[in-house]
Amino acid sequence: MQEPITQLEMDDVPFRGIVEQSLAGVYVVLDERFMYANDTFAAMFGYPRDAFIGRRMVDCVTPDSVDEVMRNYRLRMSGEVSTIHYFTKGLRSDGRIVYLELHASRVECRGQPALAGVAIDITERVQRQQELQRSREQLRELAQHINQAREAERTRLAREVHDVLGGMLTSVKFDLARIVRRSGAPEQQELHGIATDLVALVQETIDTARAISEEMRPTSLDLLGLPAALRQALDRFGARHEVTVALTVVGDETLLPGTTATQVYRIVQEALTNVARHAQASRVDLALRFEPTGLDLRLADDGLGLALSPPRPGAIGLFSMAERAHELGGTLSVAGGPEGGTVVHLRLPLCPPTATLAAPEPAAGD
Ligand SMILES: Nc1ncnc2c1ncn2[C@@H]1O[C@H](COP(=O)(O)OP(=O)(O)OP(=O)(O)O)[C@@H](O)[C@H]1O
């Protein structure tokens, strides 16, 4: 017959064997020295166990961790706190850092207060986090670089289209106007008609070139300020896509540095492109609120909403908008509106007026 299973008494448990082969580091600190360590704990510091025991705690952590380690030690030894869970940087025998997660409590040992603790080596996890952080920062820098390069390229192209192409077309128009003037005789009526049509066509081409140039680099931003430039963009959008548009501006327009205004304008431009491409909206509302501490901008459409429109692999529009906001120290969110549709919400902190005025103006070309 089988014996009934009974729970082991504490004295029956082979603690020593368990501790010695534990995959977690186990240690006891007495008088600020490691007076016991299992192999795992000693190996975390790169020592065989015998060479590790007796070492002072302060010699086993990086210099910048000493104060915190000693503070934690005293807190427990004084009885103020019985247990502490914390992270620290250990110093290995080869000078490398080992990141440790520790949990230690006050105990009695040989009649004296001591610390008994458990540690795990989290170096790999910390390094992965640091790598992830580094690649996030690199991605952010890349996005910033791309945005700046795009802006510079748009400015250059806008100027070429406006100055060079616009200039040439204007010369063509003047020459055609001369032909119109000099072809007044009855036998030149056909020529006169063609030249007159061509003047109108060239004028239309000049207007188109101007509109393209304006879209690439809105001079209205510098001349009229952000709300007026956005109104123009919104009106063009409404006419082109047959969408009702409305703009509300609350608060006094704060003087934005040129680069900030351009970034905000680009965010709205990208958001409007999204409305045209994905939303099937019939109405777009843009609300600007200038507050003493910042700018609050909401662009709401009454379209299909985000959930119904599956994201395209490789899409970067929203990412680039968020990065522009981040560059300006702001935040951007894109979410469903209370009555459907999509709302793009941008919040930007603005410098106090004096600092804003002192901010550097955009580089030549803006
Ligand atoms: N106003 C909107 N209404 C509905 N869906 C939207 C709206 N704005 C964005 N989306 C959804 O979010 C997705 C991501 O937008 P995002 O601008 O990043 O990419 P995209 O417009 O598809 O491509 P691109 O990289 O050229 O901008 C879109 O594919 C679309 O599904």
Ligand SMILES: [Mg+2]
């Ligand atoms: Mg897009």
